[in-house]
Amino acid sequence: DGGITQSPKYLFRKEGQNVTLSCEQNLNHDAMYWYRQDPGQGLRLIYYSQIVNDFQKGDIAEGYSVSREKKESFPLTVTSAQKNPTAFYLCATSGGRAITSTDTQYFGPGTRLTVL
C-alpha cells in the first residue's frame, strides 16, 4: 500500500445519503485516480486528476464527485444519484508526467462501501 491511505476501510450508507471516501498520499505523486471494483469485473475508472484543482471524468463518473484542492488529497463523494453504489473503491496514484515512460499506478488498500 505504500504511502497511500484510504479511510474508512468499511462504510455503510443508507439509501439517499451522500458519503465521502478519503484518499491521502505522501508519495508526492502528481496524479490520483479513483476506481470501482465489482465482483467478477475489473477495475473501472471513476475520476482522475493529473494536477491540483483539475480533474477529469473517467468511464463511470455519473453519481460521483471529486475535488483536488491539495496535492496529497483526492476525496470521492458517492451521491444519492449513484443507483448501485455497493462496491470496493480503490484510490491510486502515479508520479510522473506523460513523458515519463516508466510511470505506473500504485493502489491504496481500498474502502468497501455497502448500501443498506
Place this chain on the structure above:
Amino acid sequence: QKEVEQDPGPLSVPEGAIVSLNCTYSNSAFQYFMWYRQYSRKGPELLMYTYSSGNKEDGRFTAQVDKSSKYISLFIRDSQPSDSATYLCAVRVRGGTSYGKLTFGQGTILTVHP
C-alpha cells in the same frame, strides 16, 4: 467487445505447477502492459511492467508481450500457496489525453493448493 479480455477462471493448480495467465487486447494504441496481484480485500500491487514485445523475468514471474497478436501473458514458475490471489492485467496508451489511464482485464482468480 471489451478493450481487454481476461478469463476470470477460477484457476486451481497444485503447488509447484507452472501457471499461465493471459489477456488479449483490441487497441494497438496500448503500449504499456502491467500485471497486478490482488489479495482478498486488499488493493492491487504491481507485479510486472513492460512496454515492449518479448519476455521480462523477475524471480518466478515472467511477463510476455506479443504486440502483433495483441496478447499478453504472465507465467508463474514453482507456484506457491502464497500466490493464491486475483491477477489483473492492465494496459495503457502512451501519453496524450489518455495519460495515466489504465484499462484493466476482469482479473483471474488463482488458487494454489498444497
